Amino acid sequence: MRIKHLAVAGAVAVAVAGAAIVGIAAVPAPALADDPSPAPAVNTAGTSFLTAVPITANQPVQVGAVTGDYLYWQFSAEAGQRPDITTKVTLPADGRTGAESWIIEVFDGLRRRQACVAGEQSPIAAKDAADVTLGCRIRQVRSWAEPQDGDPLPGTYYVRLSSTKLPEKDLGLPLKVSLTLTTPDGDLDADQGELAKPLVPNNQPGTVLTTPAPSASADPDSEESGFSLDWLPDFSGRWFWTAGGGILAALTGLFGFSLTRRRRRT
Amino acid sequence: MIHKSLSIVVATGLIGAATLLGAAPALADETENSEPPNVELVLDVSGSMKAADIDGETRIAVAKRAFGKVVDALPENTQLGIRVLGATYPGKNKKVACQDTQQIVPVGPVNAVQAKNAIATLKPTGYTPIGLALKKAAEDLGDTGSIRRIVLITDGEDTCTPPDPCEVARELAAQGTHLVVDTLGLTPDEKTRKQLVCISTATGGTYAAAKSEEELTDRVQQLVDRAATPPPVQPATVTGTADCANAPLLAPGVYTDREKISEHRYYRVAVPSDQELRASVSIALDRPVNPDYGVLLKASTTGGRELVRGVDAGSGRADVLSAGLRWSADEQKADAKASAEAADDDEAAEKAEDASTEVCLIVSNSFAATTAATAPGMPVELSIDLVDASHTPDAPGLGRGFLFLLVVAVAGLIAGILAGWITRYWVATWREN
Numbered sequence: 151m152r153i154k155h156l157a158v159a160g161a162v163a164v165a166v167a168g169a170a171i172v173g174i175a176a177v178p179a180p181a182l183a184d185d186p187s188p189a190p191a192v193n194t195a196g197t198s199f200l201t202a203v204p205i206t207a208n209q210p211v212q213v214g215a216v217t218g219d220y221l222y223w224q225f226s227a228e229a230g231q232r233p234d235i236t237t238k239v240t241l242p243a244d245g246r247t248g249a250e251s252w253i254i255e256v257f258d259g260l261r262r263r264q265a266c267v268a269g270e271q272s273p274i275a276a277k278d279a280a281d282v283t284l285g286c287r288i289r290q291v292r293s294w295a296e297p298q299d300g301d302p303l304p305g306t307y308y309v310r311l312s313s314t315k316l317p318e319k320d321l322g323l324p325l326k327v328s329l330t331l332t333t334p335d336g337d338l339d340a341d342q343g344e345l346a347k348p349l350v351p352n353n354q355p356g357t358v359l360t361t362p363a364p365s366a367s368a369d370p371d372s373e374e375s376g377f378s379l380d381w382l383p384d385f386s387g388r389w390f391w392t393a394g395g396g397i398l399a400a401l402t403g404l405f406g407f408s409l410t411r412r413r414r415r416t
Numbered sequence: 417m418i419h420k421s422l423s424i425v426v427a428t429g430l431i432g433a434a435t436l437l438g439a440a441p442a443l444a445d446e447t448e449n450s451e452p453p454n455v456e457l458v459l460d461v462s463g464s465m466k467a468a469d470i471d472g473e474t475r476i477a478v479a480k481r482a483f484g485k486v487v488d489a490l491p492e493n494t495q496l497g498i499r500v501l502g503a504t505y506p507g508k509n510k511k512v513a514c515q516d517t518q519q520i521v522p523v524g525p526v527n528a529v530q531a532k533n534a535i536a537t538l539k540p541t542g543y544t545p546i547g548l549a550l551k552k553a554a555e556d557l558g559d560t561g562s563i564r565r566i567v568l569i570t571d572g573e574d575t576c577t578p579p580d581p582c583e584v585a586r587e588l589a590a591q592g593t594h595l596v597v598d599t600l601g602l603t604p605d606e607k608t609r610k611q612l613v614c615i616s617t618a619t620g621g622t623y624a625a626a627k628s629e630e631e632l633t634d635r636v637q638q639l640v641d642r643a644a645t646p647p648p649v650q651p652a653t654v655t656g657t658a659d660c661a662n663a664p665l666l667a668p669g670v671y672t673d674r675e676k677i678s679e680h681r682y683y684r685v686a687v688p689s690d691q692e693l694r695a696s697v698s699i700a701l702d703r704p705v706n707p708d709y710g711v712l713l714k715a716s717t718t719g720g721r722e723l724v725r726g727v728d729a730g731s732g733r734a735d736v737l738s739a740g741l742r743w744s745a746d747e748q749k750a751d752a753k754a755s756a757e758a759a760d761d762d763e764a765a766e767k768a769e770d771a772s773t774e775v776c777l778i779v780s781n782s783f784a785a786t787t788a789a790t791a792p793g794m795p796v797e798l799s800i801d802l803v804d805a806s807h808t809p810d811a812p813g814l815g816r817g818f819l820f821l822l823v824v825a826v827a828g829l830i831a832g833i834l835a836g837w838i839t840r841y842w843v844a845t846w847r848e849n
Contacts, residue, residue, distance in 0.1 A: 197642065324624070392814040399825055
């Protein structure tokens with residue numbers, strides 16, 4: 151009996167230690183982004199979805215471009231993050247003849263448009279404006295969504311900066327763009343479910359088939375191994391809530407039990 | 417007991433590893449295509465380049481210096497060629513003048529000295545046969561399968577139309593040979609600007625104006641740098657059909673096609689029952705279109721029943737319009753297959769296997785433009801992927817929040833009180849007996 155108790159205590163201790171390690175290990179990934187020595191500045195931009203230039207959170211982006219360019223970047227986001235993009239476009243100093251409408255758009259890995267929930271997404275720069283600031287924060291990235299849903303999911307995201315309406319005469323004038331991406335964490339425990347594979351585009355040349363390819367999914371090693379941990383939820387705050395609830399229930403149980411004892415007459 | 421504790425540790429360890437590994441997805445597998453694209457600079461050396469209006473110098477002098485700087489700073493693996501137009505024939509015979517274009521540096525690894533010498537000897541002379549120069553430049557670059565980029569630098573519009581250089585560019589792009597033309601106008605007037613914008617739009621390139629040497633050098637440098645980083649994939653050419661039965665059957669990958677305005681193109685994908693189909697389509701606006709437009713990507717059964725659609729619409733200037741969709745077979749079907757397999761019911765399992773559904777993808781658009789109906793269709797980029805299906809999550813196994821704590825605590829309290837009463841009752845009856 152005593153030994154068993156010890157073993158349980160040991161197991162709990164080890165599990166707690168393990169959880170603590172996981173907690174510590176899980177933290178650095180986003181924390182790295184806040185590192186005071188950010189990745190080297192990016193000074194290019196892509197011109198299409200395929201050539202979008204990868205950027206990371208808090209990495210400075212400074213690009214020279216011309217009026218009328220379509221500038222593409224891509225970044226990857228994980229479940230629980232709330233990607234936020236801010237851009238400042240320094241407009242051409244002279245030669246402008248009218249107002250310009252600018253827009254910043256965010257697309258997911260399937261090139262589906264993502265709604266901006268905050269930020270000035272499509273401002274209009276007046277004729278004499280020296281610069282224009284754009285921003286877009288997308289909804290929190292979910293860990294899972296119905297296939298028919300358009301919720302943001304883990305994977306690649308594309309950013310496109312362009313002007314939608316401008317005087318034809320102003321095309322081709324040089325301008326400067328600076329952009330910053332931040333990915334603050336949202337509510338991490340809110341989601342259930344997991345996306346089998348992040349929405350990352352499969353960039354390989356296609357092949358036209360003559361007959362349906364044999365189903366590659368029928369791999370033989372998918373047999374039940376008998377030891378599976380799939381049922382165990384991922385580490386999250388819910389573990390603490392539940393464990394705390396158990397302790398609380400035990401205490402209130404003891405208290406309830408004690409209420410029914412007859413008071414000892416002293 | 418120890419086993420159990422070990423398994424917990426292993427479990428937490430695995431979760432930790434998963435979170436760590438999950439931290440850096442994406443991006444990694446996108447830099448494999450190593451073959452650098454071929455670039456050809458096409459320089460206008462027509463008579464108008466004599467004009468001395470860039471910082472008090474002639475346009476040609478500025479262009480020469482800019483070229484020199486760019487050649488000096490070329491990335492190592494660039495395959496670069498240089499072609500000139502209007503450089504040799506000073507006469508007035510339009511027929512001859514409009515054939516005046518030569519390649520002065522063949523496409524290949526660049527010998528900086530040789531290239532600069534070739535540029536130095538140029539003298540502004542003749543007409544501006546842009547259309548022909550583009551055609552020849554496309555030939556110079558050959559069709560190696562990799563992206564081909566032309567950088568066209570000119571100060572005036574084509575003086576040899578027809579053919580309209582913009583039409584030429586659209587035809588070249590439509591030949592399915594991955595040609596992009598970036599244009600640079602030297603102090604351009606309105607006509608030149610319109611023509612260059614049209615050429616670059618038709619091929620998915622960019623247009624820029626340069627009014628000083630610095631602007632010119634920066635932009636040419638930027639274009640060459642951009643050309644030196646190839647896109648991650650060379651899309652395969654495919655031709656969609658007008659109905660589902662004859663549609664091409666596609667494997668996962670990236671494809672290009674051309675679609676006319678208001679045309680529907682069908683493709684087929686075989687989706688195994690435990691896999692998820694991910695498709696996205698982008699249609700490039702390679703011509704001026706009416707301000708409001710849309711694109712629709714629809715997945716349907718071979719019978720025509722709609723499964724899911726991806727749609728996007730826009731208005732104003734845009735380079736591409738994209739839509740995407742995800743679809744996986746009914747989970748019940750997948751579950752039926754799994755249970756049939758578990759029960760070793762081969763026949764049923766096979767039946768479920770056959771349920772690998774053939775899905776039709778239909779790409780359509782609602783553009784409107786004034787270009788000729790015979791013009792080639794708009795460029796379509798279609799990417800298809802098949803991945804493991806994601807399953808609907810179970811209800812949460814763990815609780816969260818103060819309401820949860822309250823419920824658990826009250827349940828504990830009630831259980832405690834009940835336990836107390838039962839114990840008291842039991843003790844009382846036991847004492848009596």
